């Protein structure tokens with residue numbers, strides 16, 4: 001059987017399908033984020049995302065993915081990623097990453113953002129700002145025939161300068177016909193190292209930026225192979241994610257409305 005993880009250039013028709021899936025993912029993310037309010041549970045937000053995805057004739061790719069039970073990941077404050085929506089009530093001052101992956105016509109679009117609820121502290125606001133800029137600086141380092149290490153190098157340099165840390169073990173990934181494929185896209189690295197960036201493939205850039213230590217604790221999710229992660233020191237973590245198409249001259253961000 002063909003290696004499903006390997007990134008092969010997409011055909012014109014497949015690129016069109018990626019554009020659609022990614023645009024839908026962006027729509028679902030933005031729609032869901034608008035509803036986030038103090039007192040609401042993360043389960044309620046998850047339901048909004050799932051219902052809206054269905055109304056767009058698309059599928060929430062996370063449902064049933066390695067046994068994951070929800071449509072979205074909602075990672076609050078110290079949760080680094082894969083936060084499981086539940087009965088947690090959103091509080092004033094929370095930072096909340098909503099991560100949406102939509103499947104449409106066999107192709108995947110993956111995007112997330114960290115939103116700020118009510119009166120957020122200056123330090124948390126600065127962390128969220130750094131996480132957004134870290135993603136954008138990583139994206140700007142993307143060059144066809146370049147290396148994933150170029151992305152990680154720029155991301156980590158920026159984050160470190162701002163006094164934060166990046167998660168090293170988890171990162172971006174190839175995406176397209178599969179949800180998670182090659183290459184691994186790290187938030188740290190060396191220029192010219194890592195995997196080669198191939199034109200007409202897609203991958204995500206999704207650095208996780210921590211206020212304190214880059215160490216994290218792994219926690220199980222019932223009946224699932226997916227784990228969720230929290231910062232070891234209990235300090236905040238923030239993240240943004242886009243899915244990109246690599247072209248022969250640069251890249252395009254596909255997860256935009």
Ligand code: MF3
Pocket residue numbers: 062063065066068072073082099100101110206226241
């Ligand atoms: N959307 C996540 C990512 O950015 C993956 C979530 S997998 C799940 O790669 F099963 F936890 F939903």
Ligand code: CO
Pocket residue numbers: 110172173204206241
């Ligand atoms: Co992703």
Ligand code: CO
Pocket residue numbers: 099100101110111112241
């Ligand atoms: Co995601």
